[in-house]
Amino acid sequence: MEHLRRSKVADLLQSKERGSEVLVKGWVRTKRGNKNVNFIALNDGSVIHHIQVVAEVAKFDEELLKKITTGSAIAVEGTLVESMGQGQNVEIQARKIELFGTADPETYPLQKKGHTLEFLREIAHLRPRTNTFGAVLRIRHAMAFAIHKYFNDHGFFYIHSPIVTGSDAEGAGAMFRVTTLDPLHPPLTPEGKVNYTEDFFGKETSLTVSGQLEAELAALSLSLVYTFGPTFRAENSNTPRHLAEFWMIEPEMAFYDIHDNMDLAEDFLKSLMQYALDHCMDDLEFLNKMYDNELIDRLQQVIGSKFERLTYTEAIEILKASGQSWEFPVDWGSDLQAEHERYLVEKHFHCPVILTNYPRDIKAFYMKQNDDNKTVRGMDVLFPRIGEIIGGSQREEDYDSLLRRIREMNIPEKDVWWYLDTRRFGTAPHSGFGLGFERLILFVTGMSNIRDVIPFPRTPKNAEF
Ligand code: 4AD
Numbered sequence: 001m002e003h004l005r006r007s008k009v010a011d012l013l014q015s016k017e018r019g020s021e022v023l024v025k026g027w028v029r030t031k032r033g034n035k036n037v038n039f040i041a042l043n044d045g046s047v048i049h050h051i052q053v054v055a056e057v058a059k060f061d062e063e064l065l066k067k068i069t070t071g072s073a074i075a076v077e078g079t080l081v082e083s084m085g086q087g088q089n090v091e092i093q094a095r096k097i098e099l100f101g102t103a104d105p106e107t108y109p110l111q112k113k114g115h116t117l118e119f120l121r122e123i124a125h126l127r128p129r130t131n132t133f134g135a136v137l138r139i140r141h142a143m144a145f146a147i148h149k150y151f152n153d154h155g156f157f158y159i160h161s162p163i164v165t166g167s168d169a170e171g172a173g174a175m176f177r178v179t180t181l182d183p184l185h186p187p188l189t190p191e192g193k194v195n196y197t198e199d200f201f202g203k204e205t206s207l208t209v210s211g212q213l214e215a216e217l218a219a220l221s222l223s224l225v226y227t228f229g230p231t232f233r234a235e236n237s238n239t240p241r242h243l244a245e246f247w248m249i250e251p252e253m254a255f256y257d258i259h260d261n262m263d264l265a266e267d268f269l270k271s272l273m274q275y276a277l278d279h280c281m282d283d284l285e286f287l288n289k290m291y292d293n294e295l296i297d298r299l300q301q302v303i304g305s306k307f308e309r310l311t312y313t314e315a316i317e318i319l320k321a322s323g324q325s326w327e328f329p330v331d332w333g334s335d336l337q338a339e340h341e342r343y344l345v346e347k348h349f350h351c352p353v354i355l356t357n358y359p360r361d362i363k364a365f366y367m368k369q370n371d372d373n374k375t376v377r378g379m380d381v382l383f384p385r386i387g388e389i390i391g392g393s394q395r396e397e398d399y400d401s402l403l404r405r406i407r408e409m410n411i412p413e414k415d416v417w418w419y420l421d422t423r424r425f426g427t428a429p430h431s432g433f434g435l436g437f438e439r440l441i442l443f444v445t446g447m448s449n450i451r452d453v454i455p456f457p458r459t460p461k462n463a464e465f
């Protein structure tokens with residue numbers, strides 16, 4: 001079989017050629033037929049659709065055909081012909097079949113169709129073999145590519161912020177410690193505390209919760225930058241929207257105020273939805289049919305809508321006047337919960353919403369303070385079904401105000417002296433935001449649980465695969 005080059009199923013299904021010799025390799029999704037002929041649906045992951053392989057039983061070793069079952073990996077050489085069957089244009093009349101790996105029908109967990117998503121989470125190592133995860137993973141790839149393309153097209157530079165860090169960017173929630181000290185016998189200080197000066201980095205370090213602080217340093221030189229990397233939060237939140245390890249996209253722009261920041265966030269999100277519609281339609285149609293029949297409409301609606309912009313204070317008034325009963329009370333000064341965010345988006349405005357000017361006590365130290373001494377120039381973008389998809393702000397660029405806030409919030413100055421330095425030397429107004437990649441993928445795929453849009457979810461008590 002070596003003389004033929006392997007074709008991808010995606011290309012063959014589009015091909016106008018007939019009668020040509022082709023070679024495909026992939027995994028068997030189903031095999032059916034009778035004593036004369038076998039029909040094998042073969043998928044190689046390049047596209048959601050399978051190609052039909054027709055094998056005349058008389059032409060093949062009977063034992064070989066018997067061993068080919070759902071899940072086995074094979075190579076097929078044959079002729080590409082017009083298909084008489086329904087649902088496909090072309091099929092392959094097989095001449096040679098090579099079997100790479102069998103999948104015992106007695107034990108192969110995906111022998112039958114129609115497993116629940118919960119069950120598939122328990123076999124995360126095999127679930128990419130399903131139509132659903134093939135679709136999700138292809139869309140995830142397309143969105144990652146579209147993000148890099150968007151920023152590249154708009155003159156942004158990709159900055160690789162560190163994963164191991166000595167600072168706590170958000171100051172909310174716990175961080176995962178990174179250490180090589182012996183957990184049973186750590187070196188101690190005379191006061192009996194763990195002596196981190198003897199640790200690998202000579203100080204206490206953790207996995208980062210955000211690449212923002214480093215992105216700010218770069219923006220104050222390169223003007224337009226973004227990070228796109230894994231971030232880690234050791235919060236014990238077992239919800240369909242939280243992961244302990246998730247990917248975040250964080251653009252940071254010098255000379256942008258909060259309004260420029262909102263404009264960018266809105267244009268960025270719409271362009272990603274458009275990219276999905278332009279490049280992922282096969283997968284979107286599958287997900288639309290199987291999981292969420294409003295998915296494609298919703299993507300189009302977001303592109304066509306103007307995001308509603310209002311202040312946190314205005315949002316609180318709307319929520320209070322709504323007459324709804326809430327699980328979490330609505331009070332000026334407390335953080336909005338997903339139920340409040342979704343009410344504003346889904347019931348009140350019927351479009352994405354951007355809230356600004358949050359109470360400073362519920363937001364991070366770096367947000368620009370407003371003159372009212374109560375609020376900061378933060379912004380959250382709220383989406384249907386998701387709630388918060390983006391969190392961002394204009395940054396406090398004034399050295400004295402920033403230092404005051406750092407002290408008020410008891411942030412150790414020794415951890416952020418380098419950050420403060422940027423406000424001492426050539427400080428400038430700047431803004432940025434963070435898009436949760438998996439929340440974006442949730443929205444674009446119509447899936448309902450964040451565990452189903454990342455290959456190997458990390459959640460409390462779960463890091464098996
Ligand atoms: O609102 P967050 O915490 O903002 C920041 O980290 C800022 N440093 C961003 C910035 O201004 N550069 O997180 C940003 C986004 C959220 O809006 C949400 O989409 C996502 O990250 N996110 C999570 N996604 C999955 N699991 C979690 N535990 C998440 N926490 C935040």
Ligand code: MG
Nearest residue numbers: 380388390391
């Ligand atoms: Mg947030």
